[in-house]
Amino acid sequence: MTTAEMTKKELKLSKMADNLESSPILVLSKAVNEKIAAGENVFNLTVGDFNPKIFPIPTALTEEIISAYNAGLTNYPPTGGLPELKQAISRYVKRKGNMEYSTSEVTVTGGARPLIYGVYQTLLDPGDTVLFPVPSWNNHYYSHLAHCKQQMIETTAENNFMITADDLRPHIQSANLLALCSPQNPSGTCFTKEQLEDICDLVLEENNRRGPNEKPVYVLYDQIYWILTHGDVEHVNPVLLRPEIKDYTINIDGISKAFAATGVRIGWATGPEKIISKLGVVITHMGAWAPKPEQSACAKYLDREDEVDEYLTEMKKKISDRLNAFYNGFKALRQEGFKVDAISPQAAMYLTIQLDLVGLTPQGSSKLTNPKEVNEFILSKAGMALVPFYGFGASDDSSWFRLSVGTTSMKMIDQCLAKLKVALDELS
Numbered sequence: 001m002t003t004a005e006m007t008k009k010e011l012k013l014s015k016m017a018d019n020l021e022s023s024p025i026l027v028l029s030k031a032v033n034e035k036i037a038a039g040e041n042v043f044n045l046t047v048g049d050f051n052p053k054i055f056p057i058p059t060a061l062t063e064e065i066i067s068a069y070n071a072g073l074t075n076y077p078p079t080g081g082l083p084e085l086k087q088a089i090s091r092y093v094k095r096k097g098n099m100e101y102s103t104s105e106v107t108v109t110g111g112a113r114p115l116i117y118g119v120y121q122t123l124l125d126p127g128d129t130v131l132f133p134v135p136s137w138n139n140h141y142y143s144h145l146a147h148c149k150q151q152m153i154e155t156t157a158e159n160n161f162m163i164t165a166d167d168l169r170p171h172i173q174s175a176n177l178l179a180l181c182s183p184q185n186p187s188g189t190c191f192t193k194e195q196l197e198d199i200c201d202l203v204l205e206e207n208n209r210r211g212p213n214e215k216p217v218y219v220l221y222d223q224i225y226w227i228l229t230h231g232d233v234e235h236v237n238p239v240l241l242r243p244e245i246k247d248y249t250i251n252i253d254g255i256s257k258a259f260a261a262t263g264v265r266i267g268w269a270t271g272p273e274k275i276i277s278k279l280g281v282v283i284t285h286m287g288a289w290a291p292k293p294e295q296s297a298c299a300k301y302l303d304r305e306d307e308v309d310e311y312l313t314e315m316k317k318k319i320s321d322r323l324n325a326f327y328n329g330f331k332a333l334r335q336e337g338f339k340v341d342a343i344s345p346q347a348a349m350y351l352t353i354q355l356d357l358v359g360l361t362p363q364g365s366s367k368l369t370n371p372k373e374v375n376e377f378i379l380s381k382a383g384m385a386l387v388p389f390y391g392f393g394a395s396d397d398s399s400w401f402r403l404s405v406g407t408t409s410m411k412m413i414d415q416c417l418a419k420l421k422v423a424l425d426e427l428s
Contacts, residue, residue, distance in 0.1 A: 020144060024391040032385040043408070043416045044385045048185065048257070048349060050406040055260040055318065058311045060304055064297030065264070077292040080280040081108025081268070085299035089268050092302045093253070096227065099239060101270040107280040108295060112224050112254045112267035113138075114288035115279070119250050119269070120146040122279045123218050124177055131171055132179040133163035135186050135392030135400075137222075139179045151175065152393055157400065160189035160343055161352065165198035172206045176215055181222040182236070183229065183347030186392050186402035188323070190229065190346050193236050200242040207248065218275075219249045224267075225348035227258035227312055230320040233346045247272055250279075255298060257349065258312060260406075266290045266298045322405035322413060323351050329417040338424045351403040353386070358399065360427040368427075371399055381423035384416060 029047045036042050056062075080086070086103040093099045109115050116138070124130065126147035132139040134152045143150040151171050155161045162184060172178075180199070182191040191199075207216040219238055226235040239246045254267030267290070269279060283289070302308065323345035330342035330353055341354040357374045361367045362381070368374050371388050378384045386401040394400070408416075 016145065016147065020141070023138070023141070025387050028385070028387060028391070032379075040383070042379070042383050042385055043412060043419075045403045045405070045408070045416075046385050046387050048404050048406065049262050050260040050349075051408075052260070054409060055315070055406060057259055057261045057264065058301065058307065060307050061259065061261070061264075061297055061301045064300050065293055068293035068296040071296075073293045073296050075292065077108075077289050077295055079284045079289075080276075081106070081290065082292070082295045082299060085266075085295045086268075088299040088302040089270075092308075093270065095305070097235075097237065097240075099237060099251075099270065102273075104273045105276050106268055106270050107276050107283065108266065108268045108290050109283050109288050110265040110267065110290045111256055111262075112222070112252050114283055114286060115252050115267050115269045116220065116222065117142055117145065118279050118282045118286065118288075119220050119252075120148065120177070121282050122275060124148050128176040128215070129174050130177045130179055131168065131175040133161075133167070135161065135389040135394040135398075135402075136179070136181055137185040137392060140393050142179075148177075154394060157343065157352075157354075159195075160346070161187040161400075162189055162191055162195060163199075164195055165202045168199065168202060172202055172217065173209075175206075175217050177218050177220060178203060179220045179222070183223075183225040185222075185225070185348065186350055186387065186389065187343070187352045188225075188346055188348040188350030188402075189343060189352065190233055191236055193234075193241065196236045196238060197241050200238050200245050203248065204242065204245055216248055219245065220252065221249055222252040224252060224254055225257050226253070228316055228319060228349065229347040230316065230323065230345050235347070250275060258315065260315065264294050264298075266294055319349050319405060320345065321410065322408055323349075325410060325413045326351050326353075326403060326405065326417070329413070329420075333417075333421060333424065338421075340424070349404055349406050351405070353401050353403050354399050355386075355401060356399045357424075357427060358397075363426045363428075371397065374399070375401070378420070378423065381426065382416070382420040384420060 032044050086106040089106050090101055120142045124146050129149040130143040131151045133155045153167050155163050203217050229235050238249050250269055250271035255261045327342045330340050333340050339356040343352040355374050357368055375388050389398040389400040390396050
C-alpha cells in the first residue's frame, strides 16, 4: 500500500466519540460571536457566562490570586484540593446553606464539569440507567460518555419545568442515578420544598425496596446556582429535607456562577466519604485539578465573610434587576397581544421565555414552520441570540427558550426589547 493510499484510508473512531455530538449551545454561541466580530449588532443572550466589565469577580479574590502567583504557588495541588480550601468550603456551606460536611466529604476540581462527569464514572457501570428531566444541561452527553442508558422525562411549563415525583415514579425502579439540578439550567426555576420532599421520599422508598447487594439510586444534585435566588424564593437541598438521603446524595457546587468566576475554575462536590474519596481518584486520573494559586486564593476569600456577603448581595441585585426588566418587557408585549410569554424569575441568571410564533409569517417571507426558524427570525430581525429548549433535550417543537443576562447592561435590555417589538410587528 502506497503512502498516498494510506492517507486516503478512512480513520476509525470509537463508537462513543463517533456518535458524540457537539453542544448546540456552544455551536450557537460561536456563530453569534462571529456575527458580533463581523460588526453585526447582536444581543448575545446565549451562554451562561458573564461579561467581566459588567460582572467582575470580587476584587479581594483577584488580589488573593495575584498574591498566590507572586508567592510561587504554581506546582501541583494535592489530590482532592488544598486542605485549607476544603476547610473553607466546609465552613462556607455550613454558614450559607446549613449543610454539614467534613473535609473528607469534600473534593475540589477545575470547575463543576469534571465533577459531574466524574460522578457518572464513579457510580455507574456501562448499561446502568440515568434518569433525568429535560430540558436540562448536558446529562444526555455525560450518560453517552459513560456508556449508560438514559431515561429522559420532559417537563412542562405548568410545573415551571421542574420534574415531580409523579413524573419519576414509573421509571424509578430501573434507575441507578437520578440527575437533578436546582436552580435549574436552563429554566432558572427551583424545586419547592414539597416537590423535593416527594422526590426524596420516592428515592428512599426505592432504596429500601432494593436488596443489600443491589446498587441504590444515587442522587446527583447540581446546585451550582443555589446562592443566586431572587425575591422570596428559597433554595432547598435533599439532605436538609431528608437527612437519611445523605448517604446517596452528591452535591455539585463552586464559585463559577455566584462569584462570576467562570474562568477561575474552582468547583467542589460534597457527599459520602466513600464516594468522594473515589471521585477524587477518578479526577486525579483525569488531571482535572483546579489551579493551585486559585485554590489558595479561594480558601482565603471564602473566609472573608463580610466581603463575601456584600459581594453576593450586590451580585444578586444586578442579576435580579436584569431578569425582572426582561420579564416585565415580555409581559408588556404579551398584554399588547404578541404571542410571547415568560416565567417569573426565580433564580440563577436565566429567564424562561416563550416565543409562540410558529405559523406566523414575516413580511416578505414564508411562514415560520418550526422553533428553529423562529430562533433564526428573532436573531436576524431583533438581533436576539437565545438558546431554544430543544438544545437542552426538549422536544423539537418546544416554543420555550433560555435567555441569559450575564452579558447585558440595563440600557441594552431597553434596546433589545424595542428591537424585538419591531420584529414582532412584522409578523402576521
